[in-house]
Amino acid sequence: MAREKIYLEEVFPSPFMQLWGIFRKTPVAMVGFCCFIFLIILAIFAPIISPYSPVEGHLDMILLPPAWHTDGNVSYLLGTDELGRDMLSRLMYGTSLTFGLSFIVVIFSLVIGVVIGSLSALTKGIKSSFLNHFLDVILSIPSLLLAIIIVAILGPGIGNTVWAIAIVFIPQFIHITRYAVKEEFRKDYVLASRLDGASNFRILYYSVFPNIVERLMSQATLAQSAAILDIATLGFLGLGAQIPLPEWGAILANGLEHFYIAPWTVYLPGLAILFAVVATNLVGEGIRHALKLRKEN
Amino acid sequence: MLTFTLRRLSLFIFTMLVLTLLSFSLSFLFPGDTVINHSGQINATATELAQLNKVYQMDKNIFTQYGAYLTHILNGDFGYSMASHSPISIEIIKLLPATIELSLVALFIAMLIGIPLGFIAAINHNKASDNAILSFAMLGYSIPVFWLGLLAILIFSIGLGWLPSAGQISLLFEIEFVTGVQFIDILLSDSPYKWQAFSNASAHIILPACVIALAPATIFIRLSRAAMIEVLAASYIRAAKAKGLSFKQIIFRHAIRNALIQIIRHVGLQFANLVTLAMVTEVIFSWPGIGRWMIESISQRDYTAIQSGLLVLSCFIFIIHILTDFIYAALNPLARGNNHGS
Numbered sequence: 001m002a003r004e005k006i007y008l009e010e011v012f013p014s015p016f017m018q019l020w021g022i023f024r025k026t027p028v029a030m031v032g033f034c035c036f037i038f039l040i041i042l043a044i045f046a047p048i049i050s051p052y053s054p055v056e057g058h059l060d061m062i063l064l065p066p067a068w069h070t071d072g073n074v075s076y077l078l079g080t081d082e083l084g085r086d087m088l089s090r091l092m093y094g095t096s097l098t099f100g101l102s103f104i105v106v107i108f109s110l111v112i113g114v115v116i117g118s119l120s121a122l123t124k125g126i127k128s129s130f131l132n133h134f135l136d137v138i139l140s141i142p143s144l145l146l147a148i149i150i151v152a153i154l155g156p157g158i159g160n161t162v163w164a165i166a167i168v169f170i171p172q173f174i175h176i177t178r179y180a181v182k183e184e185f186r187k188d189y190v191l192a193s194r195l196d197g198a199s200n201f202r203i204l205y206y207s208v209f210p211n212i213v214e215r216l217m218s219q220a221t222l223a224q225s226a227a228i229l230d231i232a233t234l235g236f237l238g239l240g241a242q243i244p245l246p247e248w249g250a251i252l253a254n255g256l257e258h259f260y261i262a263p264w265t266v267y268l269p270g271l272a273i274l275f276a277v278v279a280t281n282l283v284g285e286g287i288r289h290a291l292k293l294r295k296e297n
Numbered sequence: 298m299l300t301f302t303l304r305r306l307s308l309f310i311f312t313m314l315v316l317t318l319l320s321f322s323l324s325f326l327f328p329g330d331t332v333i334n335h336s337g338q339i340n341a342t343a344t345e346l347a348q349l350n351k352v353y354q355m356d357k358n359i360f361t362q363y364g365a366y367l368t369h370i371l372n373g374d375f376g377y378s379m380a381s382h383s384p385i386s387i388e389i390i391k392l393l394p395a396t397i398e399l400s401l402v403a404l405f406i407a408m409l410i411g412i413p414l415g416f417i418a419a420i421n422h423n424k425a426s427d428n429a430i431l432s433f434a435m436l437g438y439s440i441p442v443f444w445l446g447l448l449a450i451l452i453f454s455i456g457l458g459w460l461p462s463a464g465q466i467s468l469l470f471e472i473e474f475v476t477g478v479q480f481i482d483i484l485l486s487d488s489p490y491k492w493q494a495f496s497n498a499s500a501h502i503i504l505p506a507c508v509i510a511l512a513p514a515t516i517f518i519r520l521s522r523a524a525m526i527e528v529l530a531a532s533y534i535r536a537a538k539a540k541g542l543s544f545k546q547i548i549f550r551h552a553i554r555n556a557l558i559q560i561i562r563h564v565g566l567q568f569a570n571l572v573t574l575a576m577v578t579e580v581i582f583s584w585p586g587i588g589r590w591m592i593e594s595i596s597q598r599d600y601t602a603i604q605s606g607l608l609v610l611s612c613f614i615f616i617i618h619i620l621t622d623f624i625y626a627a628l629n630p631l632a633r634g635n636n637h638g639s
Contacts, residue, residue: 133308137315140618141611142573152595152603153326229441233577236443237592252444259447260455270444277439285435 015294019214022290029289032282039276042092043100050089051075054246057083063262081251081265082258090246091272097158097247098235099276102227105166106220113173114216118204120174121181138171144230151239158247161240165230169223176219180212214291221284225277232273248273301626305619312615320608321366327600331355335366337376337385337601375605380597385605389587393609394477395465396586400575402502403509404568410510411517412560416553418518419525430518437515442574446508446581453504460504463583467501470494505582509574513567517560524559528552558629565621569614 023029064080065072072079078087120131150164184190193207234240235249248269255265324334332349333339341349350356354365375385418430454462465479472494475482483494528534529552537547576588587606594602
């Protein structure tokens, strides 16, 4: 490396900041990131900014089409459903249910998975081999199928759906953490801090985690897009959020009866799910792209 | 190859043990009495119950109980459905072939569309067509499958009226149940309207299979693109170029074969994903398969059915998984060697 500024202290950005530097320069990823932030803000502030209540019906305004339609009413921007509930407010509240809950679910599974995964990375022998095979079996069962089974045990409802999906997503985080930690432990810088007398946990906390955090984040975005789809699918099948709750999948299932005369009650929640999943996937793609570029430099 | 087979076999046995253990423990976790969940005999009298307790060895320790349960499963006795009171094994034999048929057709469509598109994207790496295909792929695996199914019904069945929207075949055709796979049954039957039935069944399968195929197809695009880019960067391709082979010859004789091997490896993993999509799609298209049956069982609180459905579906997925492993090992000698429990 050429040292032009000899007397100035060189600043090496941390791996995470390097990644952010590359990430920032990818326009598509930044668009996805902005949409992601927008959804998070919407999920938090939906009760304050939504114009109407999501469950209260206006019986004189039943099945109103969106405002751009000739029969539309601008006070109900995205129209109303069969009970006169404002679609815009329902979709806004739905953000905190579908998107917000998927975010919380992923954080929860991530934390549990990382703890178990890093502990298991430190074990060796038959215990480790058993865990590996056991995880392989669990991972080979589709996540939605497992979630459906857990919902069958706990009974339908949004709370139980969240628990089910959280449990289902833990194994993949265990798997990736275990793999990443094992890989890092073979590297020289870990050996260096071990020679300095650091204990396993100290190495994990100060040396290994800062280096694997992006890989975990990339896995988390994958998991979140799957979580949004799973929550919505369970809602659609009637196993997740129950009737009055404005969860996107449940709104869609609710609109099915009036699909032909009021197609917006099906189009709009579907578009909302699509938007949230695309935003999440764009962020994930951006992280993976930046990781690849950082590796090449 | 022998060690490879033995290793797979031991993995298979281990997996089956874990899966049966899982479904065994579900009986304890589901609400209600364990032995009723095992057998599904919800209206059993006191004497029948005592008999069941004896058969499932409920008074012994947990290992004996598991052994008794395992014997029942191995004899093909999954108990009775709590909702319809018919033996679950018979219901599954009737329903599973429809799901297998649907998911295999969908897998075929996904590979047929996804792999060539991925190759085209890799050959035009970092050009406009590459970006277009990648954006399509991103959109494809972000679409919720139930929404896509509804849109497909609205456009192709209601709007354009091209394809039927529900069921496996028109009720006018009477096809005798032999294997359960509709197409084979039609070909085996001696009905004079065989070919009409065949085209009718094909029209019924197109829409659900395409809906299921979209997301796996986009994953195949990404896999085949990555595999092709890797192969094209290899030195034997450069050697072929140096020999003076044309670009077409390089792609068709060398690159495609080697890239395909890498993709076959992932087919098994994608299959689990595909079966989940098939379960949801079956509900939307009223396909008489095991996915729809399972989801209905949940609302009917038919715990025995849920338990057996999980066992059978995950077994099916795992068998496909192992089959692709074998095909991969047969095609690629490099894979047979050091493959430690991965």
